[in-house]
Amino acid sequence: MCGIVGYVGRNSDGTAQAVIMEGLARLEYRGYDSAGVALVSGEHVEIRKKSGKLSNLRSEIESDPLPPSTAGIGHTRWATHGGPTDANAHPHRGGADGKLALIHNGIIENFHALRTELGAGGVTFTSETDTEVAAHLLAAAYEDHGDLTEAMRAVVVRLEGAYTLLAIHADHPDVVVGARRNSPLVVGLGEEANYLGSDVAAFIGYTRQALELAQDQIVTITAEGVTVINVDGSPAQGRAYEVTWDAAAAEKGGYQTFMEKEINDQPHAVRDTLLGRTDADGRLVLDELRISEASFTGIDRITIVACGTAAYAGMVAKYAIEHWTRIPVEVALAHEFRYCDPIVNERTLVLSISQSGETMDTLMAVKHARDLGALTISVCNTHGSTIPRESDAVLYTHAGPEIAVASTKAFVAQITACYILGLYLAQLRGGSFADDAQSVMKDLGEVPAKIETLLGRMDRVKEIAGFMADTRAVLFLGRHVGYPIALEGALKLKELAYIHAEGFAAGELKHGPIALIEPGQPVFVIVPSPTSEHGLHGKVVSNIQEIRARGARTLVIAEEGDEAVAPFADEVIEVPATAPLLAPLLTVVPLQVFALWLSTAKGLDVDQPRNLAKSVTVE
Numbered sequence: 001m002c003g004i005v006g007y008v009g010r011n012s013d014g015t016a017q018a019v020i021m022e023g024l025a026r027l028e029y030r031g032y033d034s035a036g037v038a039l040v041s042g043e044h045v046e047i048r049k050k051s052g053k054l055s056n057l058r059s060e061i062e063s064d065p066l067p068p069s070t071a072g073i074g075h076t077r078w079a080t081h082g083g084p085t086d087a088n089a090h091p092h093r094g095g096a097d098g099k100l101a102l103i104h105n106g107i108i109e110n111f112h113a114l115r116t117e118l119g120a121g122g123v124t125f126t127s128e129t130d131t132e133v134a135a136h137l138l139a140a141a142y143e144d145h146g147d148l149t150e151a152m153r154a155v156v157v158r159l160e161g162a163y164t165l166l167a168i169h170a171d172h173p174d175v176v177v178g179a180r181r182n183s184p185l186v187v188g189l190g191e192e193a194n195y196l197g198s199d200v201a202a203f204i205g206y207t208r209q210a211l212e213l214a215q216d217q218i219v220t221i222t223a224e225g226v227t228v229i230n231v232d233g234s235p236a237q238g239r240a241y242e243v244t245w246d247a248a249a250a251e252k253g254g255y256q257t258f259m260e261k262e263i264n265d266q267p268h269a270v271r272d273t274l275l276g277r278t279d280a281d282g283r284l285v286l287d288e289l290r291i292s293e294a295s296f297t298g299i300d301r302i303t304i305v306a307c308g309t310a311a312y313a314g315m316v317a318k319y320a321i322e323h324w325t326r327i328p329v330e331v332a333l334a335h336e337f338r339y340c341d342p343i344v345n346e347r348t349l350v351l352s353i354s355q356s357g358e359t360m361d362t363l364m365a366v367k368h369a370r371d372l373g374a375l376t377i378s379v380c381n382t383h384g385s386t387i388p389r390e391s392d393a394v395l396y397t398h399a400g401p402e403i404a405v406a407s408t409k410a411f412v413a414q415i416t417a418c419y420i421l422g423l424y425l426a427q428l429r430g431g432s433f434a435d436d437a438q439s440v441m442k443d444l445g446e447v448p449a450k451i452e453t454l455l456g457r458m459d460r461v462k463e464i465a466g467f468m469a470d471t472r473a474v475l476f477l478g479r480h481v482g483y484p485i486a487l488e489g490a491l492k493l494k495e496l497a498y499i500h501a502e503g504f505a506a507g508e509l510k511h512g513p514i515a516l517i518e519p520g521q522p523v524f525v526i527v528p529s530p531t532s533e534h535g536l537h538g539k540v541v542s543n544i545q546e547i548r549a550r551g552a553r554t555l556v557i558a559e560e561g562d563e564a565v566a567p568f569a570d571e572v573i574e575v576p577a578t579a580p581l582l583a584p585l586l587t588v589v590p591l592q593v594f595a596l597w598l599s600t601a602k603g604l605d606v607d608q609p610r611n612l613a614k615s616v617t618v619e
């Protein structure tokens with residue numbers, strides 16, 4: 001939530017502006033309520049900022065150009081305190097002379113008390129934001145210290161909540177200072193230039209050398225170098241790493257939208273996540289976790305914490321992990337976890353799932369679990385992010401950067417990673433499923449090609465979506481692993497097409513939701529494989545008949561060759577056959593494609609749906 005970029009270079013020319021605007025374009029997915037940039041120029045700090053998308057800021061700068069500069073900061077906002085107006089857009093000036101500018105991601109929880117205190121001291125505010133409080137505090141501290149880094153250190157100890165702050169001062173045209181607590185900030189290491197960003201996308205066009213910062217650290221960048229200190233002033237060092245993807249991976253690659261590209265990236269996402277996790281005999285090897293086998297064998301309960309799509313990946317994984325390991329698995333929405341007095345102890349594995357690695361709700365759940373003594377493992381897609389840092393171990397998904405707000409390729413990669421972990425646990429624990437681990441991994445290895453085949457058949461789904469632009473509500477039904485897929489299908493439609501959509505466990509229909517069925521009501525049904533256990537397939541086919549008898553328009557996702565569904569389906573969308581537990585990796589695809597093209601048919605912004613942001617860094 002909110003994208004932040006900072007830059008210092010040697011030459012006073014248009015580079016600072018160009019780097020910052022490019023960084024903002026790459027970070028716009030983090031928030032698009034307003035955007036702004038501040039550059040140091042001569043004795044002044046020049047600011048341009050505008051509500052709405054980045055294109056508005058571009059127009060503003062075109063009509064009122066910025067001067068050449070060596071250093072600057074830029075921000076793209078997801079509004080928390082104060083509406084999405086020009087005045088509330090960042091950067092904010094601090095001090096009576098206005099020589100300092102500051103940007104912020106997060107929430108300063110004690111801002112009201114600080115604002116009252118500053119107001120009593122004669123400070124006049126020009127916005128409703130919590131950020132402006134930090135700007136004025138920093139300006140006052142700078143007056144006392146005469147040094148921006150020291151001033152930052154003095155200010156952060158007064159702030160409660162989560163924040164990344166970046167600041168520049170007209171007296172220091174060669175410096176940007178940043179600070180972070182529970183909010184992302186990474187450093188990009190260039191030649192004769194250094195960078196700061198909410199994530200590496202901010203500077204990926206310039207360098208792939210990055211530095212990960214720990215909590216409560218303050219970083220000062222100049223063109224020549226980077227200095228990191230702890231809040232107590234002691235010297236610190238970030239962890240250097242090389243970003244494994246390049247700028248092209250964060251571009252649309254010829255597709256109209258990032259979401260379309262990312263849907264099509266899914267075979268790679270699964271393939272790359274599987275890569276390097278088995279030995280020559282096909283046995284799972286997860287040395288990367290650096291957790292002793294003994295720690296795993298003591299586990300008697302698993303709690304998965306996640307939000308949104310990641311939580312649905314967790315729900316899918318629950319069925320598989322319980323089946324393979326016989327360890328009870330619970331899935332908790334991360335924002336509920338802390339407040340339900342969770343039963344967690346040293347024998348509990350708390351598995352967090354997060355694409356961004358920055359979701360504040362999930363981060364807080366992980367911290368709570370650690371406090372309770374749990375073993376914490378994170379499944380994450382973003383190197384250098386906070387949740388892996390705060391966990392005992394991380395299993396990275398290798399989906400590559402996911403830019404569209406709607407999660408797609410991260411979802412299939414998360415399921416894949418959770419399956420790898422589940423099979424690894426089964427392998428360690430022995431028993432009947434230990435022997436099966438290798439054959440399941442072999443089946444998983446065939447999934448990418450099957451997704452490719454499926455993607456090649458999506459024309460009809462696109463066509464159906466095109467006809468449905470006026471639809472007011474869509475229902476989704478599934479059972480077993482198809483149930484979370486129904487929830488995910490509904491979520492995609494809500495967030496992208498702003499259509500009322502609900503997912504149900506198909507067995508629950510007769511307990512109430514069937515009353516929603518009226519003639520013409522579109523209902524997607526995810527049908528399990530005819531090879532599923534316990535006669536599940538037949539039960540779902542009966543569910544289809546029940547809703548069809550009441551006039552529903554049935555859009556049925558079924559395994560190819562499943563002839564039992566055809567008589568009751570208005571549309572059959574066939575997916576390649578696979579093992580029942582692996583089916584979610586395929587059945588989700590038509591639902592993603594449907595949401596994408598329905599949103600497009602309605603003329604909506606697929607990649608940046610209203611009110612949302614990619615990375616939810618506030619609670």
Ligand code: M6R
Binds near residue numbers: 614
């Ligand atoms: O970065 P995370 O995986 O932690 O994000 C969790 C959710 O905010 C995210 O999946 C959200 O639900 C997506 N917009 C859904 O498409």
